[in-house]
Amino acid sequence: SAEDSEAFVTLATTDSYCKGAVVVARSLRRHGTTRSTVVMVTPNISEQSRFALKDVFDEVIPVDVMDSDDHVHLSWLGRPELGITFTKLHCWTLTQYSKCVFLDADTLVLCNVDELFERDELSAAPDPGWPDCFNSGVFVFRPSLHTHGGLLDHALQHGSFDGGDQGLLNSFFSSWPAGDISKRLPFVYNLNASSFYSYLPAFQQFGHNAKIVHFLGAGKPWSQREESRSLTMQQFVCLWWKEYLSDTTSSTAGKQQQVRTSVCSERAAEAEADEERLQHRRLWEAGRADYLGRDTFQNIQKMLDRFLD
Template sequence: MADQAFVTLATNDNYARGAMVLGKSLRNHNTSKKLVVLIGPQVSDPCQCVLKRIYDEVRVVDVLDSGDAAHLAMMKRPDLGVTFTKLHCWTLTHYSKCVFMDADTLVLSNIDELFDREELSAAPDPGWPDCFNSGVFVYRPSIETYGKLLEFCTEHGSFDGGDQGVLNGYFSDWATADIAKHLPFIYNLSSIAIYTYLPAFKQFGGNAKVVHFLGKTKPWSYTFDPKAKKISGSEQDVSSNPTYLLEWWMLYSSSVVPMLHEQYGDQTFHSGCVEFLCSEMMTIEIEQSESTLSLPHSLPQPSSQERKQKWEQGQADYMGMDSFDNIKRKLDTFLK
């Protein structure tokens, strides 16, 4: 339907690249819906031009900030403040129904069936399943709802300092009111939660339709050698699934980078794609068919405090230091 759209948000050029890949992945899987991207004024002209080639509508919006410095500092994610800009998506009233998707998501198959759902439909958050993750949700644009959301922000703020806290506070009955508004996890598969329940991922992961690159390190934070199909980065997130990361980079390098080079012309432009990787950066060698990640043995071990923080954030190294066998071994030693 012409009055239904997928909507995303990019507040800077990095997230604009993510939006480009998301848009191309939706196109590649033959969506029949319109594509809309909301962008902040900081997005450069070349990136805007590429977005206009992929999306049906590119709209510049003001960057809203939660102003909730205490909560943002607590989360150690000050960049989440601008995600309040996401609330602008409710102003797109020329559409009857929309599906919002974060710019760090990637579509793996056609998901037009999401438009059969009602507001507010979303998948559970892997960190606290009684909350929904605001990376993918179905909603109905409404100036009235937009006003009420801003009013809610003013009166109650956000319990996590970001848009997810606001939306869960406003749509507070999501967990209990209507199970039909609970999207299956395959529509918002967290790349950092895959290894927390590996048997389930092996059983159901093949049905995934949307992968969400949660966490601070985004796909565009790495570098990529298209010829060797190698991804490298100085801050490797060991819990990211390399298969999905490779899929993101293959799409970005083949479909997005040529358009970016065309727009930038002779200007200096770093796409993130390289032919020769620096030897000091650790390298992930990935074949298209592989689904496991091998890391060099020389990786620095995290401190006790860093491991504690990872556990508290639901990002324990279940395949390494924090594996069941290691934990059991330590318990056995302690009990003896």
């Protein structure tokens, strides 16, 4: 059947991204996908990580590292590590499948998204930074050695305008912004953090319809580096951890789970306080001060005194 020849594909280029990939596979399974799950891994991935991946994916496929070696453009971006994303192009060589959906390893699937296979190449959601470009964290494609060759030629001749796979794919599939509207996926299929800040009212209105969350940027859910996150983002991070720890049965995992849960609730409380401060400031700036409550003259006087001390 068509379903048997279709797959969700992701890529792990470091051991820490393997954690992300495990969550991609688990979240797809949890929401009842009927398609195969495939992860491509680079040679530097440890035996232990491969083992963890074999546990949750239908197929683990070793691929070579391709680096754009485009240091000039990558340094413009301030993200030299993005060169490795050229390895993503290997997904077009998976010709044992007729159609695939690529998901970056820093995504989390929140519901069944098998309907994506009704779309054709190259379907993707707009990037919030420049909506006439698609974000390459989630896209529908058809494996083909012909397309793979074309992409490599294009890379050699033109490089990538951002030094990463997104620039290359956007210039190769250049009809995306003005072409077939059915190839433009709704933003909820690739909801990324920056949009929570740039257009908060829309996020509050539509965010609960999110289907795939994309943890863009340097601070990943699994990394130690914490960024200030909105309350909603914090909830998504907690969901990510819940998924990551869902199948680990050892007692250490249990302890980790407890630590994570308490950290999650602390962070959620902090985020809620931040959110409240932000909301208060927004109302104040919009001229809707709470003159009978926290914005009484007395309270403002106290704040000024503290500030001037």
